[in-house]
Amino acid sequence: MSAANRYLVSFDARDTFHRFTDVLVIGAGIAGLRAALEVPPDLTVLVVTKDRVTESNSSYAQGGIAGVRSPEDRFEDHVEDTLIAGDGLCDRTVVELVIHEAPHQIDKLIEWGTRFDEENGHLALTREGGHSHRRIVHALGDSTGFEMMRATISTARTRPNIRIWDDTFTIDLLTHTGACVGAVVARNGMGKFLIWAKQVILASGGCGMVYRETTNPPVATGDGMAAAYRAGAELRDMEFMQFHPTVLYVAGSARYLVSEAVRGEGAYLRDVNGERFMPAADPRAELAPRDVVARAIFRTMEKTQHLNVYLDLSHLDPAMVLNRFPGINRACKSFGLDITKDRIPVRPGAHYMMGGVTVDHQGRTTVPGLWAAGEVTSSGLHGANRLASNSLIEGLVYGTLCGRGATDAIRKMPREMTALPLRCAIPPAEMDARFDIADLTASLRSLMVRNMGIVRDRTRLLEAKENLRFWCRYALSRELDSKAGWELQNMLTIARLMIAGALARDESRGTHYRSDFPTRDDARWGLRHVTSEPFVALA
Numbered sequence: 001m002s003a004a005n006r007y008l009v010s011f012d013a014r015d016t017f018h019r020f021t022d023v024l025v026i027g028a029g030i031a032g033l034r035a036a037l038e039v040p041p042d043l044t045v046l047v048v049t050k051d052r053v054t055e056s057n058s059s060y061a062q063g064g065i066a067g068v069r070s071p072e073d074r075f076e077d078h079v080e081d082t083l084i085a086g087d088g089l090c091d092r093t094v095v096e097l098v099i100h101e102a103p104h105q106i107d108k109l110i111e112w113g114t115r116f117d118e119e120n121g122h123l124a125l126t127r128e129g130g131h132s133h134r135r136i137v138h139a140l141g142d143s144t145g146f147e148m149m150r151a152t153i154s155t156a157r158t159r160p161n162i163r164i165w166d167d168t169f170t171i172d173l174l175t176h177t178g179a180c181v182g183a184v185v186a187r188n189g190m191g192k193f194l195i196w197a198k199q200v201i202l203a204s205g206g207c208g209m210v211y212r213e214t215t216n217p218p219v220a221t222g223d224g225m226a227a228a229y230r231a232g233a234e235l236r237d238m239e240f241m242q243f244h245p246t247v248l249y250v251a252g253s254a255r256y257l258v259s260e261a262v263r264g265e266g267a268y269l270r271d272v273n274g275e276r277f278m279p280a281a282d283p284r285a286e287l288a289p290r291d292v293v294a295r296a297i298f299r300t301m302e303k304t305q306h307l308n309v310y311l312d313l314s315h316l317d318p319a320m321v322l323n324r325f326p327g328i329n330r331a332c333k334s335f336g337l338d339i340t341k342d343r344i345p346v347r348p349g350a351h352y353m354m355g356g357v358t359v360d361h362q363g364r365t366t367v368p369g370l371w372a373a374g375e376v377t378s379s380g381l382h383g384a385n386r387l388a389s390n391s392l393i394e395g396l397v398y399g400t401l402c403g404r405g406a407t408d409a410i411r412k413m414p415r416e417m418t419a420l421p422l423r424c425a426i427p428p429a430e431m432d433a434r435f436d437i438a439d440l441t442a443s444l445r446s447l448m449v450r451n452m453g454i455v456r457d458r459t460r461l462l463e464a465k466e467n468l469r470f471w472c473r474y475a476l477s478r479e480l481d482s483k484a485g486w487e488l489q490n491m492l493t494i495a496r497l498m499i500a501g502a503l504a505r506d507e508s509r510g511t512h513y514r515s516d517f518p519t520r521d522d523a524r525w526g527l528r529h530v531t532s533e534p535f536v537a538l539a
């Protein structure tokens with residue numbers, strides 16, 4: 001990995017605005033807000049988010065939250081389903097911890113005002129790919145994230161000790177003698193701030209935007225992963241990007257996710273000739289785990305030389321379809337598609353990053369003072385492939401653990417906090433006028449689809465590595481002064497780590513499929529993770 005600046009921007013503690021807080025939470029998705037809400041009222045919490053507080057992957061979640069709630073279901077079954085999807089790379093202790101905690105976390109969301117859908121006076125439960133039982137709670141049909149975040153944001157706003165700064169971009173984590181002591185942020189219209197915190201909780205979500213085709217909103221550019229890396233944290237499992245099999249593919253539409261729950265309720269996948277192809281690909285047919293379905297779609301698209309496949313709900317009860325999937329119906333209707341009759345054109349898109357900042361069973365990263373929760377992490381829950389609807393629950397459980405852990409750590413620290421004499425001076429770069437951020441961003445996102453997509457091989461990975469080496473050389477050594485510029489620098493950093501992981505892992509496992517090493521190789525890989533090489537700062 002070639003060297004880059006330790007900080008993306010110049011700053012000097014002597015002439016920058018300062019702000020002090022007991023706990024700094026970076027990110028206002030479900031993991032960040034759950035962490036903030038766990039901190040007791042006598043400690044101050046500042047939550048920063050780079051866009052509006054409603055812009056997060058959490059708000060866009062559709063299908064729901066997995067938790068054992070019905071008498072027919074068992075914790076052991078949910079654990080087993082998670083381990084099977086994870087393809088030998090899950091940490092069983094973490095899986096058991098999260099799955100046993102799930103029902104309590106769902107109760108907490110209800111206590112905070114989340115209105116989950118009900119059937120006959122009980123929570124309605126649906127089933128998704130890879131789950132052996134109906135165990136997914138959902139809200140507003142297919143807008144679970146929107147409803148859950150509405151209730152959680154309202155609850156956080158009632159707490160006097162929690163402040164939320166939106167439009168506040170975290171550029172970098174501040175470190176002193178190896179420990180995290182805060183962050184340098186850019187507040188919209190108010191310039192840079194140094195936020196000093198006794199403990200920092202990173203909950204900045206994933207990095208789907210690194211791909212041209214993604215279900216993620218624009219905020220998901222991997223900023224927190226890249227900032228943690230520059231701050232010295234270990235990242236791991238970066239080769240494991242989950243591709244959602246069914247993303248609406250209509251020219252002119254945003255890449256809208258068509259939830260797994262649609263197949264859970266009985267929809268079929270058909271090729272351009274109207275043939276079902278999943279029964280031949282896997283005994284679980286349309287309910288096979290995501291990686292299996294995504295690869296089957298990829299192969300079908302290659303075989304039929306067609307740009308997409310189709311979801312077919314026309315054999316299902318139209319009233320049930322419209323009642324269960326109002327959001328998907330609205331999205332499709334705006335392109336003239338009637339989901340009760342027409343086939344929906346879909347193809348896979350980058351959806352969820354299993355890899356990220358390594359955390360232990362309490363949510364501690366490898367940098368003292370820095371905790372992390374949610375999609376920004378690799379906790380060991382998802383292994384090589386996340387089971388559907390298991391990530392909101394991970395954010396809730398690890399958010400809780402981080403909030404508690406940070407609180408306990410603060411109780412053992414001195415009461416007072418002071419600003420440290422930190423500074424960074426990046427020499428000015430030449431030829432800035434010729435550097436087109438939007439163009440390089442588009443090139444990176446296309447390269448990732450082409451060379452680091454659903455099916456990978458050494459030749460294409462090496463080509464991507466070489467492209468990135470060249471791009472990083474001129475893009476990471478200069479100081480940029482815009483959100484789009486920092487996001488590009490972060491995405492380049494993350495993309496390099498992802499490609500390094502994919503090259504190192506010469507086997508196929510979970511979502512990582514190498515056509516030159518098409519089988520899982522337990523003898524050589526077993527439970528081994530690919531961890532990031534240490535960050536090297538320019539002198």
Ligand SMILES: Cc1cc2nc3c(=O)[nH]c(=O)nc-3n(C[C@H](O)[C@H](O)[C@H](O)COP(=O)(O)OP(=O)(O)OC[C@H]3O[C@@H](n4cnc5c(N)ncnc54)[C@H](O)[C@@H]3O)c2cc1C
Nearest residue numbers: 027028029031050057058063064170205374375389391392
């Ligand atoms: C379309 C879609 C549907 C999904 N459906 C489901 C589902 O049904 N069930 C399920 O379990 N999972 C689902 N997922 C996955 C799940 O939504 C996410 O994994 C989860 O919400 C991640 O939560 P988080 O709190 O870790 O991150 P996020 O919710 O993404 O929050 C990240 C926060 O960090 C902020 N941030 C990022 N960078 C910076 C920065 N530089 N400075 C300041 N703030 C920053 C963002 O603005 C945001 O507030 C879905 C994902 C998508 C995209």
